[in-house]
Amino acid sequence: MAAQCLRSRTNLIVLATASALVLAGCGGSDPSPEQRFAAALASGDVRTAADLTTDPAAASSAITAMFDGLAAQGHSFTVSQGGDSFTLDADWDLGDGKEWRYSTEGKVVTVSGEQRLSWDPALLVPGLDADSTVQFTPTTGKPPQVRASDGRPIMTQQVVTLVNLQPSADPAVVAPLLAPIVPTITAESLRGDLAKADGKPVTAVTLRESDIAPIRARLAAIPGVELVDQARLLTVDKALASPVFADLANLWQEGQDASAGWAVQMVQSNGSTHRLAGQDGTPAPNIDTTLDLNLQTAAENALAGIAQPAAIVALRPSTGAVLAVAQNAPADAQGPIALTGLYPPGSTFKTVTTSAALQAGKVTPDTVLPCPGTENVEGRQIPNDDNFDLGSVPLHTAFAHSCNTTMARLAVSLPADALPRAAEQFGLGVDYVTPGLTTVTGTVPPAETPAARVESAIGQGEVTASPFGMALVAASIAHGSTPAPTMVVGRPGTADRTVAPAPADVDDELRAMMRETVTDGTARILADLPNLAGKTGTAEYGDGKDSHGWFVGIDGDLAFAVFVAGADSSGPALDAAGRFLR
Structure with a gap:
């Protein structure tokens, strides 16, 4: 059987097109099941690919999880060696030059007189089994700091906790724990937030670790309360506030994005992972500001x-x-x-x-000018503050005492x-x-x-x-x-x-x-x-x-x-x- 009867680099090629490629590329004979399987994967047709296996339900679940986990911009599948035992070559385009290539082995068996692919999750990705899936994820190194002019950190990445309330949560129980930290939170305010959410959960507050640590266990024990940890860039001193921090946070994120690496991970059902492919990013530099x-x-x-x-x-x-x-x-x-x-x-x-x-x-500065308490200049009655009147004084005195009348008269003779x-x-x-x-x-x-x-x-x-x-x-x-x-x-x-x-x-x-x-x-x-x-x-x-x-x-x-x-x-x-x- 000729190698590379199918090769399609697209995310969602129309199935009919992919099938036509197979039919035209193999000497006019009917495509083999492994060729049809590759064509279905290339077009993103999960159902057709799964139906070609000995366990369509398990195959459908695994293929869907693979596509969802990798979220690729493009992919191709090639049968490079056919027959009862065949080789399937995969090539994933994960965006921005990130590419993952590998090969798997499969078998064709006869079931009730029809040829099928013996289902094994490892047919999709080497080492994949029923209790695992694959996932693409960006990776970052040690997060940089935003630092003051003397090198002291102003902002660092820290873990915060979102206090999420389900509709079943009792605001009267939650509010007393949160009010000492955020005085504006009351049982009434939480009830109002839940009412406006139309049955969806709401985030009551986001707390730093130092704030939630004393009440974490009590909050977690309340029915309907969910605590979710997230990493965020925050000021080291929570009392410190400035409108520049939003722009610095954006600059920090740009550095993180530019220095990001990537990984394809095998994710086990217990949450453990190991990397199958990828590349480490370069550490993002600290942001040294001029702030004192x-x-x-x-x-x-x-x-x-x-x-x-x-x-x-x-x-x-x-x-x-x-x-x-x-x-x-x-x-x-x-x-x-x-x-x-x-x-x-x-x-x-x-x-x-x-x-x-x-x-x-x-x-x-020494030119003597009038500084009356009020004066009509070009139809506009200009008063000094409390109508103070200095008489005639040098310009530097009129400036120091903020004579409106002097300045108005000066400006009239200036060009537009x-x-x-x-x-x-x-x-x-x-x-x-x-x-x-x-x-x-x-x-x-x-x-x-x-x-x-x-x-x-x-x-x-x-x-x-x-x-x-x-x-x-x-x-x-x-x-x-x-x-x-x-x-x-x-x-x-x-x-x-x-x-x-x-x-x-x-x-x-x-x-x-x-x-x-x-x-x-x-x-x-x-x-x-x-x-x-x-x-x-x-x-x-x-x-x-x-x-x-x-x-x-x-x-x-x-x-x-x-x-x-x-x-x-x-x-x-x-x-x-x-x-x-x-």
Whole structure:
């Protein structure tokens, strides 16, 4: 009998096509049972293949389990030696270049006058028996860690336990065990979850090993409670939280996937396994981040007592390293606002407005300008906070005391694109692709009318910024150019455009004015911090009755932004900055 009468590389070839190949390839004679068996396997026709054996029920079960366990992208079966004793060659395409080839031996017997294949599971896979099956699985080596800038682990793979409740579980018995760990869990909340599940089990909570260990035995003994262990990437310190951890987890998973090996395992009925084929993957490298654990903890603690959504982002101006990204629980409920939340920046944007005015040659820091308590500029009545009136003062004094009227009047004479160009020089409005970090800096559209420039000048109107964006503004002023934001060591972010920095003398003048803001201006509450420079901000939103609070600061090689939603003044942001720095 000629070798290779059948060879079909496909996952589910139509049976008629596979059979036609057999009939055409063997000299016109009727195909033998082993050829028909190979054709049925090639087409994925379990029933036809099983019916060609001496035990169709057992064969059907084994063949189905083999196909399900391997989940191959393609497969072929070849009869390379026919007759009463034959050889079956198998070739499995397991995807991405993973291939498994082997041969098995079989026998053809006569049963009630018809030829059949003597059923033996080893006809499918060498060594297979009635109590085993085969399974394809990706493999990974030792899981990497996500580490802080000093090498301490921030996130590691850990075992967690899902507490699953069947409809029969009694919430009144389960809730008292879980409530000390998760106070929001009550018997009523569990009943509600079960009711919404329409008879399906629900996961009441996922617990770390340290939390479930004291109550594991008691939970497991409750009828209707199922405990399922899973491996997950978690923070080493469960109190540590940051919106950057989600992106770092994705980066960690990408590394795991890229370094994965594979195995085909023989799985026994008792759960034991041994490998039949495969290849070990290369260990995934640790992810070394730029995060400073001390600063991250300080930032989280500084925000913990604030009732409104609040965030702090801190960068190292000299390198762009992201040192801390923190937000409190109310902010977490709204998403990663520290990195992508867009809000009117208010008076912190006066850093940009002042830079644009200085570059236009309209003023110097010592130019004396009016700072009335309120002024109608291009039809927009602009008040200072509490209508304070400084009279005529140098620009640096107007900046330090955050004179809205001065800034509005300055902006009117600027070109429509002056503020967007000045903002881009500080990274605001620029988009970055940064490994391990998803960010939006802000939007500063051209102000085509004088009235629009008045609004933009004081960080209102269509101007928006994220806390990350304003931290980048502060870092750019400190550094003299915008540093590439970096979360993973050696992998800086890439900007969507190249922007020339502001002139060095403008940055110098801005830093001096920001220092005066702390020593003798709106941030005097922080005057005990000897090297701090900054800018406060209050930004109206909605119908104008409520305001967000901001503070951006520079302290040596540290630049940061503090944002408190709905704070009604910059006071809460200043207080948080003080707690963060002290």
